[in-house]
Amino acid sequence: MAALFIRLASLVVVLCGLWWVATIVPLTVRDDAVLSAGRRILNEETLPPQAIARLGQIADRVEPQLGCEVATWRAVALFRLRVAEAAETDDAGRIAWSDFRDAAQRLLVCSPHEPLIWFALFWQEATQEGILPGSYDRLRLSYELGPNEAWIMRKRSRLMLPLLATVPEDLRPAILHEFLSLLKGRVMREAVEAFQSSDTVVREMVLPQLVDVPEPVLASFARALRNAGVEAKVPGIAERERRPWNR
Numbered sequence: 001m002a003a004l005f006i007r008l009a010s011l012v013v014v015l016c017g018l019w020w021v022a023t024i025v026p027l028t029v030r031d032d033a034v035l036s037a038g039r040r041i042l043n044e045e046t047l048p049p050q051a052i053a054r055l056g057q058i059a060d061r062v063e064p065q066l067g068c069e070v071a072t073w074r075a076v077a078l079f080r081l082r083v084a085e086a087a088e089t090d091d092a093g094r095i096a097w098s099d100f101r102d103a104a105q106r107l108l109v110c111s112p113h114e115p116l117i118w119f120a121l122f123w124q125e126a127t128q129e130g131i132l133p134g135s136y137d138r139l140r141l142s143y144e145l146g147p148n149e150a151w152i153m154r155k156r157s158r159l160m161l162p163l164l165a166t167v168p169e170d171l172r173p174a175i176l177h178e179f180l181s182l183l184k185g186r187v188m189r190e191a192v193e194a195f196q197s198s199d200t201v202v203r204e205m206v207l208p209q210l211v212d213v214p215e216p217v218l219a220s221f222a223r224a225l226r227n228a229g230v231e232a233k234v235p236g237i238a239e240r241e242r243r244p245w246n247r
Contacts, residue, residue: 033058034075044151047082055079063103068110074117077103081120097124115146119156136168143174153178154190161194164202176209183213183221192224195232203232211235 037055040047047055059076066072080100087093101124104117119142125135139160146152157178160167164175183191195203210218215236222234 034062034072034079037075037079039075052083056083059103063106066106070107070111073103073107073110074114077107077117080104084124097128100124113145115142115144115149116152116155118142118145119152123159136171139167139171143171143178147174147178148181150185150187153182154187157182158190158194158197161206162198162202164198164205176206179206180209180213183210184217186217186220188220188224191221192228192230195225196228196230207232207235 033055037047037051056079059079062072062076066076077100080096080103084093084096084100087096101121104121107117108114118138122135122138122142125132125138142152142156157175160175161179164172167175179191179194182194195206198206210221213221218234218237222232222237225232225234
C-alpha cells in the first residue's frame with residue numbers, strides 16, 4: 001500500500017512538472033519577450049521588421065489571456081502604439097490605431113496612472129478624428145500624472161508646443177513649463193525641434209518666457225536655432241550671437 005502511495009505521489013509530481021513546463025514556462029517566455037520590447041520602445045530603439053512581425057503574433061496570443069498584468073499590458077500598448085505610428089497605409093493605420101485603443105483602454109482600467117498612454121490617446125483622437133468633447137481631459141491627465149518624466153516630456157513637447165496658441169488657456173502654462181524644463185535641462189534637440197515646428201504666433205508667445213533661463217543655455221539654444229536655419233531674437237542673446245567673432 002505504501003509503495004502504491006509513493007508511486008501515485010511521484011506521478012502527481014511528474015504531472016505537475018509537465019503542467020508547469022507546458023503552461024508557466026511559455027507564459028514566462030512570452031512575457032519576457034513582450035516586456036523586453038516595451039523597454040526598447042521606451043528607450044526609442046528601432047525594432048527590426050522581423051521582430052515587429054513576431055511580437056505582433058505574440059501580442060495577439062497574449063491579450064485574451066491577460067487579466068490585470070499591468071507591466072505586460074503596458075508593454076503591449078506601447079508595442080501597439082509603435083505599430084500604429086509606423087503604419088504605411090490608411091487601412092493599416094486604422095487597424096493599428098484600433099488595436100492600440102483597445103490595449104490602452106484595457107491597461108487604463110487596471111492602471112489609470114499612465115501619462116504617456118493618456119497623451120497617446122489624446123493625440124490619436126485629435127489627429128484621426130479631430131478634437132472631441134473630452135479630448136483635452138486626456139491631455140490634462142497626461143500633464144497631471146507625468147509632469148516631470150523626461151522620456152514623456154520629450155515626445156509631448158515636440159508635438160504640443162506648436163499647438164500652444166490653439167489649446168485651452170488652462171493648458172498653456174503646462175506646455176510652456178514643459179518646454180522651459182527641457183531647455184533648462186539642456187535637452188536641446190527636442191527643444192529646437194519643438195520651437196522650429198512652431199509658427200510665428202507661438203514663437204512670439206514663447207520667447208518672452210525665456211528670460212529666466214540661464215544665459216549659457218540660451219546661448220546654446222540660439223546657436224542651435226541658427227544652425228537649424230531658424231531666426232529668432234532670443235532675449236539677451238540673439239544680438240550678441242550674430243556678431244562675427246561670436247560665431
